Each structure stands twice: as C-alpha cells, then as structure tokens.
Amino acid sequence: MNPIDHARNPSYGATRPAIATISSNKVIRNTYLLLSMTLLFSALTAGAAMALNLPHPGIVITLIGYFGLLFLTTKFRNQGLGVAFVFALTGFMGYTLGPILNLYLGLPNGGQTVMMAFGATAAIFVGLSAYALTTRKDFSYMGGFLTAGILVAFLAALAAVFFTIPALSLAVSAAFVLLMCGLILYETSNIxxxxxxxxxxxxxxxxxxxxxxxxxxLQLLGFAGGDE
Known part of the structure; x- marks a missing residue:
C-alpha cells in the first residue's frame, strides 16, 4: 500500500476488509438463491421420475452423466451457460434419485424412512451452515482431508457396488455422512x-x-429400520 495514499485517506486500508465482506456476502446470497432453485428443480425431476416409474439409469450412465455435466459446469462456470449446466446436473441427479425413492416407498416403513432422512438432512445442513456463518470460523484446514476421504470413500463405494458387499456399502454411507458434514462446513467457510x-x-x-x-x-436409516 502506498504510504502517501494512506496519509491522504486513513481509512484506505480499512476498506479492504469491508470490500471483501461485501463480496463474500454477495457470493453467499447468490449461492443460496441458486441452491434453493436447483434443489426445487431436482425435487421436480425426482417427482417426475417417480410418477412415471422410470428405471434407474445404472451406475455407469450415472457416473458418465454426473462427471460429464460437472465438467461442463466447471468449464462454463464464469458464463451464463454455467448456470444452465448447474440445472442440467441437478436435474439429472434428481432423476437418478426418483427410482431410489420409489424403491424405499415400496418397502414397509419406507415412507417414514424417507421423511426421517429428509428431515435429518435439512436439520444438519441448516445447523452446520448457520454455525459456519455465525461463528465465521476458518475450516480451510479440512480441505486436504476431505479430498482424500471423499476419493477413498468413492472408490470403496464402487467396490461395494461391483462386488456386492452390503457391509462395505453401509460403512461407506456412514463415512459419507461425516465427509459431507465436513464439506458443508468447509465450503461455507470458503465462501x-x-x-x-x-x-x-x-x-x-x-x-x-x-x-x-x-x-x-436414507441407506443407514433404511438398514436400521429393517427396510433393506
């Protein structure tokens, strides 16, 4: 910082934190606005898939669709087209969720399991987001651990699917609950x-x-409730 500028305007340096705060508040506002719209859109596509009783696309098509749309979203993230790909990605994930929900709803106590999973997810997300926003703690130190943990859990999930290992699948679900809680804290803090x-x-x-x-x-509660 130029000392002459500071002498002319003592508040020169103090404006930087204020500008940073305004910028982060704008990102937070836009993020939660877009997130709420994509969650609604995802719920609509899931509902449509359930109403039409569409089959699950399978693990291979799901992975191709997810990573393909994620790549396009990342590539066009600074353009208006990026928002369109966000809706395409979340809509596709909603479609993959529809058949899963139909499966659970067709089981004894399935409706209760789905509602419990939904309620717990909402409570955890709101609670962790509020904690990060109000305390403004820096959780950037979790980045490396989360990256490694998610990669290991993802590979373990693939192994559980291809080799049909229920115990490993449950362990992966438990790990993902913890990892996703950490990711919510990390990303909110990052913003x-x-x-x-x-x-x-x-x-x-x-x-x-x-x-x-x-x-x-959903998987953990379904197992605990004897739905699986």
Whole structure:
C-alpha cells in the first residue's frame, strides 16, 4: 500500500476488509438463491421420475452423466451457460434419485424412512451452515482431508457396488455422512473467507453435499429400520 495514499485517506486500508465482506456476502446470497432453485428443480425431476416409474439409469450412465455435466459446469462456470449446466446436473441427479425413492416407498416403513432422512438432512445442513456463518470460523484446514476421504470413500463405494458387499456399502454411507458434514462446513467457510468467489461452483459443491448426505442417511436409516 502506498504510504502517501494512506496519509491522504486513513481509512484506505480499512476498506479492504469491508470490500471483501461485501463480496463474500454477495457470493453467499447468490449461492443460496441458486441452491434453493436447483434443489426445487431436482425435487421436480425426482417427482417426475417417480410418477412415471422410470428405471434407474445404472451406475455407469450415472457416473458418465454426473462427471460429464460437472465438467461442463466447471468449464462454463464464469458464463451464463454455467448456470444452465448447474440445472442440467441437478436435474439429472434428481432423476437418478426418483427410482431410489420409489424403491424405499415400496418397502414397509419406507415412507417414514424417507421423511426421517429428509428431515435429518435439512436439520444438519441448516445447523452446520448457520454455525459456519455465525461463528465465521476458518475450516480451510479440512480441505486436504476431505479430498482424500471423499476419493477413498468413492472408490470403496464402487467396490461395494461391483462386488456386492452390503457391509462395505453401509460403512461407506456412514463415512459419507461425516465427509459431507465436513464439506458443508468447509465450503461455507470458503465462501465467507473469500476462498470461493464463484457462486456456480459453490452451489454445485453444496448441492452434491446435500444429495450425498440424504442418500447416505436414507441407506443407514433404511438398514436400521429393517427396510433393506
């Protein structure tokens, strides 16, 4: 900082934190607005898939669709097209969720299991987000652990699917619950402290956290309730 500028305007240096705060508040506002719209859109596509009794696309198509749309969203994140791909991604994930919900709703106590998973997901997300926003703690130190943990859990989930290992699948679900809780704290903190300035990518991260948290809780609660 130029000392002459500081002498002319003592508040020169003090404006930087204020500008950073305004910028982070804007990202937070845009992120939660887009997140709420994508969650609603995802719920609509899930509802449509349930009403039409559409089959699950399968693990291979799901992975191709998810990573393909995620790549396009990331590539166009600084353009208006990025928002369109966010809706395409979340809509696709909603469609994959529809057949899963139909499966649970067709089981004894399935409706109760789905509502419990939904309620727990909402409570956890709101609670963790509120904690990060009010305390403004920096959770950036969790980044490396979360990256490694998610990668290991993802590979373990693939192994559980391809080799049909129920115990491993449950362990992965439990791990994902913890990892997604950490990711919600990390990403919210990242927005607050300026580590994430793109609301499109922030929305995707939070949406994926919520989606994985819900499906993981659904499996754990379903197992605990004897639905599986």
């Amino acid at each position: 607050i402290h300026g580590g994430e300035t793109n609301y499109v990518m922030a929305t995707v991260t939070l949406y994926v956290s919520i989606f994985n948290l819900f499906t993981s809780l």
